[in-house]
Amino acid sequence: MKLLSLSQATLSTKLLNFSIFAQLNLMSMDFLIANEVEKKYGSFVALDKLNLNVPQNSIFGLLGPNGAGKTTFIRIVNQITAPDSGGILIDGKKLSQIHINEIGYLPEERGLYKKMKVGEQALYLSRLKGLSRNDAYKQLKYWFEKFEIAAWWDKKVEELSKGMQQKIQFIITVLHKPKLLIFDEPFSGFDPINTNQLKQEILKLRYEGATILFSTHNMSSVEEICDYIALINRAKKVLDGNINEIRNRYASGIYEFTYKGYFHKLAATLTPSYEILETSEVDGISNIKIRLLDKSISENELIQRMLEYGSVQSFSLVKPSMNDIFIRVVGESQKSDNI
Amino acid sequence: MSKIGLIIQREYSTRVKKKSFIIMTILGPILFAAIMIAPALLAQLEDDELKTVAVIDDSYAFAPVVGEDGKVFHQVLKDTKYIKFDYLIGYDLDSAKKQLNGSKYYALLYIPHNIVNVGTGNAQLFSYQQPNMALKMHIANCMEKHLEDIKLHKKGEELGISQQSIQEIIRVVNSNVEILTYKMEEDGKETKSSTEISMVLGYIAGFLIYMFVFMYGSQVMRGVIEEKTSRIIEVIVSSVKPFQLMMGKIIGVALVGLTQFMLWVVLTFGLVTVAQAILVDDVKMSQMASPAGDITGNTLTSSDQITDEKAEEFVEVFSSIKTINFPLIIGMFLFYFLGGYLLYAAMFAAIGAAVDNETDTQQFMLPITGPLVLSIIIMVSAISNPNGSLAYWFSLIPFTSPIIMMVRLPFEVPIQDVIISMSLLVVTFIFMVWLAAKIYRTGILMYGKKVSYRELWKWLRHKS
Numbered sequence: 001m002k003l004l005s006l007s008q009a010t011l012s013t014k015l016l017n018f019s020i021f022a023q024l025n026l027m028s029m030d031f032l033i034a035n036e037v038e039k040k041y042g043s044f045v046a047l048d049k050l051n052l053n054v055p056q057n058s059i060f061g062l063l064g065p066n067g068a069g070k071t072t073f074i075r076i077v078n079q080i081t082a083p084d085s086g087g088i089l090i091d092g093k094k095l096s097q098i099h100i101n102e103i104g105y106l107p108e109e110r111g112l113y114k115k116m117k118v119g120e121q122a123l124y125l126s127r128l129k130g131l132s133r134n135d136a137y138k139q140l141k142y143w144f145e146k147f148e149i150a151a152w153w154d155k156k157v158e159e160l161s162k163g164m165q166q167k168i169q170f171i172i173t174v175l176h177k178p179k180l181l182i183f184d185e186p187f188s189g190f191d192p193i194n195t196n197q198l199k200q201e202i203l204k205l206r207y208e209g210a211t212i213l214f215s216t217h218n219m220s221s222v223e224e225i226c227d228y229i230a231l232i233n234r235a236k237k238v239l240d241g242n243i244n245e246i247r248n249r250y251a252s253g254i255y256e257f258t259y260k261g262y263f264h265k266l267a268a269t270l271t272p273s274y275e276i277l278e279t280s281e282v283d284g285i286s287n288i289k290i291r292l293l294d295k296s297i298s299e300n301e302l303i304q305r306m307l308e309y310g311s312v313q314s315f316s317l318v319k320p321s322m323n324d325i326f327i328r329v330v331g332e333s334q335k336s337d338n339i
Numbered sequence: 340m341s342k343i344g345l346i347i348q349r350e351y352s353t354r355v356k357k358k359s360f361i362i363m364t365i366l367g368p369i370l371f372a373a374i375m376i377a378p379a380l381l382a383q384l385e386d387d388e389l390k391t392v393a394v395i396d397d398s399y400a401f402a403p404v405v406g407e408d409g410k411v412f413h414q415v416l417k418d419t420k421y422i423k424f425d426y427l428i429g430y431d432l433d434s435a436k437k438q439l440n441g442s443k444y445y446a447l448l449y450i451p452h453n454i455v456n457v458g459t460g461n462a463q464l465f466s467y468q469q470p471n472m473a474l475k476m477h478i479a480n481c482m483e484k485h486l487e488d489i490k491l492h493k494k495g496e497e498l499g500i501s502q503q504s505i506q507e508i509i510r511v512v513n514s515n516v517e518i519l520t521y522k523m524e525e526d527g528k529e530t531k532s533s534t535e536i537s538m539v540l541g542y543i544a545g546f547l548i549y550m551f552v553f554m555y556g557s558q559v560m561r562g563v564i565e566e567k568t569s570r571i572i573e574v575i576v577s578s579v580k581p582f583q584l585m586m587g588k589i590i591g592v593a594l595v596g597l598t599q600f601m602l603w604v605v606l607t608f609g610l611v612t613v614a615q616a617i618l619v620d621d622v623k624m625s626q627m628a629s630p631a632g633d634i635t636g637n638t639l640t641s642s643d644q645i646t647d648e649k650a651e652e653f654v655e656v657f658s659s660i661k662t663i664n665f666p667l668i669i670g671m672f673l674f675y676f677l678g679g680y681l682l683y684a685a686m687f688a689a690i691g692a693a694v695d696n697e698t699d700t701q702q703f704m705l706p707i708t709g710p711l712v713l714s715i716i717i718m719v720s721a722i723s724n725p726n727g728s729l730a731y732w733f734s735l736i737p738f739t740s741p742i743i744m745m746v747r748l749p750f751e752v753p754i755q756d757v758i759i760s761m762s763l764l765v766v767t768f769i770f771m772v773w774l775a776a777k778i779y780r781t782g783i784l785m786y787g788k789k790v791s792y793r794e795l796w797k798w799l800r801h802k803s
Binding site: 115 | 571573
């Protein structure tokens, strides 16, 4: 008995090691690769030679202003429309009919058959994604119980509120356990509680191995859940990469710190290489936000000078919000386009 | 199950479960059966109430013959199951008319004194309700017969011919001509045919196709619009190809139409057979019960016998219906129904995809309503001249052939005409489905844009 449990332990350690390696191995691979994808509608260019790499098992934010070409790209991945040129690889294979059942798509403009019953409709739509009636039924039971909406099964869709319908659509999208999930504005129409529940589910799906393509205008949710982003403007990609790396890249010498000491003396030594953005003082403790204009002053040097006149309670580099980056990058690309 | 199979299944099951479908399926056969048996039924229902008619006879020629014991020996105006005559003596017309209201009499019959001498003339019937045809016909028949008898009697006496001989002459000269039509075939076989039945059948078949194409074609269109406006379309086309969705819908709705047609045929035949059995039984019963078979026995006067005549006609219609090649007609009906439906349903689907809501469909409906309405107009002349050049050409043109060919078919059409017509229809609907799919594919994802014919032409030229 003891022997057995020991060998079980070693086995599970081995499995664990293996799965970590597998994970690492997969992490380095791109699940979806878009290669010079181009699409025109008459003379209007919807996508201009777009290149994208969506890493395996990541949440990838596809950002851009209205009409930038996000929906066109998503439709191409879903094979609703075909690109004029260029190609898409999914899991190393050229995009084809076999991928349809491996993709779950929640479009921005979404809806259900109003007169059809919820359960019947969910079964129908998941069977269209290749699930057998039995599997679809089992999966639906699981999700309906999880979301505590089993009572809706025999209701007509038109009897449900918009938020309720959205929940059902979310379930239908993920039901067939797709390897690639595409969410277009998934949180629109949800209250904060449901938004949070949905975020947790999306993170869980990623944890379970799905790669998620996430298109939205809601930048705070991008910061919260995305690992990578690509910003598209006027049919072209203007920015992409790891979200932390991008935010660091766009950080422009703004520091925030709580300080106990003589801030005015510190300020004097830094003159004129900084700009005070915000100060506030409560009980001798100051909250200060400054921007260093002189890029030659390093963080270490800054902290050293601080220590001369007091103590530092917290210190951080302020990363720009995705919202700021979005506005800045889109504005810049607009300007350069106009020239 | 394949994806297109799933779509067909959904389109079919959601539609046959609808209340409107169930109501239509039940009401249809009742309506058809009613049209077929109403005349016979009405003739019976009319007279189920005893009507007493007061008679004032200034000519004294129509008085009943009364025996010494006061019993009526022979009535000139014969009582029937539903009509009774009261021969009033000693009333003048004016005072009788005044007393009619509120009396037991349904009507007052006035026979003027000169009716026998003049030979023809008018009797007057006064009543507060419009008397029915059966009553009027019964009185007229009785009176005509009696006047004829009187005149024959007179003439017989003048010429010295015995009454027996006169009756004999009448019996001998009595003639009745009916035209029976026979259809000749190459191998010398002859079958009894009925032009009237063929006309009726052609008309019904043509009209049914017209109705089905419109009804089910617009269901396809509404279905497409529903998917567009509810925005479910994008989810579905990420799972299936637009062509699969369009064809699934068209085929699913076609199956609904076929189901309804089959149910109509079965239920109508069932209802008519039952009704026929009940009616014929009823007629036989009333024949035995009423003393209609009078002494002379060669005149049909009672209203029971009028019903009897109708029932006979009815039975005759049924026997000549049996001479028609129903398997062929039904088979061809199914072909032209499906062909015509597919042709137009594809157009309906394309229109549904091109617009955002049903009110915008008007501008595109002309290519559909035009040929269909034209077919109905041509159908009228095609029925009277089923092998004329108008009927010939329009039974070949695919947009009108489903209706016009169905009108021609009961009259026997040359086999090569049928083959040309059928193959043209098949080729055209394949072409139309292909064309419609192109418009459909672009249209379903297009919102908020007023589409024109010019725009549709652009969509047609898009590469896939």
